[in-house]
Amino acid sequence: MSFDLRHLEGFVAVAEELHFGRAAARLHIAQPALSQQIQRLESSLGVDLLIRERRRTRLSEAGRAFLVEARRTLAQAEIARTVARRAGRGELGRLRGGYVPTTSSKLFLAILADFQRRHPEVQVELRELPLGSLAAPLHDDVVDVTFVARLGEITCLGPDIAVHELSAEHFVAALPAGHPLSRDPEIELARLAQEDFVMLAPELCTEWHETMISTCELAGFAPRITHHAREISTQLMFVAAGLGVTLVPASAQALRGQDVAFVPLAGPSPRITSTVLWRARNDLPVLRRFLDVMAYQPDIDP
CATH class of the missing domain: 1.10.10.10 (Winged helix-like DNA-binding domain superfamily/Winged helix DNA-binding domain)
Structure with a gap:
């Protein structure tokens, strides 16, 4: 007994x-x-x-x-x-977060830091995801919530994926600080047709690379790519050194100071959408807590 x-x-x-x-x-x-x-x-x-x-x-x-x-x-x-x-109640446990390391990911990371301050007994695990990642890490149960940055709108993820858009920003031209166009309030992309371009390596994200190429082609020229980088910060380092120009999301301005000029593009330009994804039927209590923090987050400048 x-x-x-x-x-x-x-x-x-x-x-x-x-x-x-x-x-x-x-x-x-x-x-x-x-x-x-x-x-x-x-x-x-x-x-x-x-x-x-x-x-x-x-x-x-x-x-x-x-x-x-x-x-x-x-x-x-x-x-x-x-x-x-x-x-x-979601006061204890583990939250697995994934993020694509772009300059706009600071929005997501700031919310995550706020969540950690509010719930210090929740273990937050962060995983860096490849550029271009979408819902696959959620379907594979690698993460509970993920931040993605996607060119244009994020669609066709299926009914099992919930979507919350954090921000949307346009690309700007990044020029060496002493460039003749660096003081213009905005520039036509076609005026960069004769410049050397620094681009992200195409294998990092095919969609990103192709969008940059097609944007230049719509402006009437094929960009002369002389250097590839694996991070936006490296792109800007090359620009600061005078090795070329590039197109980056507006939030990239936070990465460089006086040695790079960021000039808005006149007319249409690519737009990057910063979005948080999670499985719609995921009833993990700590995830619900995180979503509550995110829902009441004050606006953060990208």
């Missing part, structure tokens, strides 16, 4: 009261039911925990030893209850 927490609670009450009637009243149960619980507990253990005398009840040696462990077990059980309830 096994015993459970009810038996331990009953024994501790009797051990502390040394009176079945008072212990039963304390537990809000009938005295006969409490007596049966103690008898079952003793039968399960194969020892007498209590010495029952005519006018009093006292603990046996086994009872005194068992009382220490019973109290410890009940205390640990209460901790377990509290942890389970807090985890069920």
Whole structure:
């Protein structure tokens, strides 16, 4: 015969009261039911925990030893209850976040940092994702929530993926600080037709590379690409050194200071959308907490 927490609670009450009637009243149960619980507990253990005398009840040696462990077990059980309830409310647990490392990802990371400040007992795990990633990491259960940056609108992800748009920004021209066009309020892209271009390596994201090429072609020229980089920060480093010009999201202005000029493009330009994705049917409590923080986040300049 096994015993459970009810038996331990009953024994501790009797051990502390040394009176079945008072212990039963304390537990809000009938005295006969409490007596049966103690008898079952003793039968399960194969020892007498209590010495029952005519006018009093006292603990046996086994009872005194068992009382220490019973109290410890009940205390640990209460901790377990509290942890389970807090985890069920999303106050504890683990949130796996994925992000595409673009300059606009600072929006997502700022919200994630705010979430971490509000819920310090939630373990936040971050995974860097390849440029061009969309819902695959969610479908593969690699992450619970992910930030993606996509050229144009994000569509055709399926009904199982929830979408929250954080921001949308246009591309701008990045020129060396001393470039003749660097002080213009805006420029026609065609005026860069004779410039050397620094582009992101095409294998990083085919869509990104093709969009940059097609944008230039719509302006009437094929860009002369002289250098490739694997990060936007490296692109801007090349531009600052005078090795060429490039097109970057407007948020990239935060990466360089006086040595690069960022000039808006006149007319249509590519637009990058910053979006948070998660599985619509994911009922993970910590994810719900994160979505609440994100929903009430004040606007952050990209």
